[in-house]
Amino acid sequence: MPIILEVNYYAILVCGAVSVALGALWYSPMLLGKIWAEAIEKTDEELKKEFKPVKTFGIIFVAHLFIAYSLAQLMVHSNASTVPEGLRLAFLCWVGFIATPMFISTLFEGRKKRLWLVDSGYHLINLLIFGIILGAW
Numbered sequence: 001m002p003i004i005l006e007v008n009y010y011a012i013l014v015c016g017a018v019s020v021a022l023g024a025l026w027y028s029p030m031l032l033g034k035i036w037a038e039a040i041e042k043t044d045e046e047l048k049k050e051f052k053p054v055k056t057f058g059i060i061f062v063a064h065l066f067i068a069y070s071l072a073q074l075m076v077h078s079n080a081s082t083v084p085e086g087l088r089l090a091f092l093c094w095v096g097f098i099a100t101p102m103f104i105s106t107l108f109e110g111r112k113k114r115l116w117l118v119d120s121g122y123h124l125i126n127l128l129i130f131g132i133i134l135g136a137w
Contacts (some may be wrong), residue, residue, distance in 0.1 A: 006076070007069065007076060008072070008137045011068075011072070011133050011134050012065055012069050015065070015067075015068035016065045018133070019061070019064035019067075019126050019129075020057050020060050022125065022126055023060055023122065023126075027118075032118045032122075035118055036115065039111070039112045039115035039118065067126075068130050068133075068134070071089065071090060071093060071134060074089055074093065075134055081135065083131070084135070086131030086132060086133075086136075087132065087135065089131060090127040091128065093127055094123060094124045098127070099120045099123075102123075103116055103120070
């Protein structure tokens with residue numbers, strides 16, 4: 001009989017917080033922010049004018065709670081309870097549900113491929129971190 005795992009809500013909250021921190025770093029000028037801004041054809045002034053930190057980071061946090069909860073549920077239903085299993089499931093979710101549809105949209109909308117690399121790369125790293133957190137907890 002398979003072991004039934006419960007979702008750890010503390011781990012999900014940590015995933016949400018980590019995703020906000022990762023996004024702030026990932027899209028900062030120190031890492032890939034300049035490449036991302038160039039790919040979406042926005043200037044620093046335009047980005048600063050449009051950026052509402054509390055609203056933006058709040059929405060990002062809540063959205064990633066849903067993503068972490070969904071991954072946690074998939075882990076429960078597939079009895080994935082270790083870090084390697086969490087990583088494997090996170091990677092499969094990224095390939096099947098994020099990278100591929102984003103790439104299709106990129107092609108049809110005529111977006112720059114480097115935008116896909118930056119954005120889907122963020123989601124890959126994010127999901128892999130979620131897989132580690134959820135698998136370890």
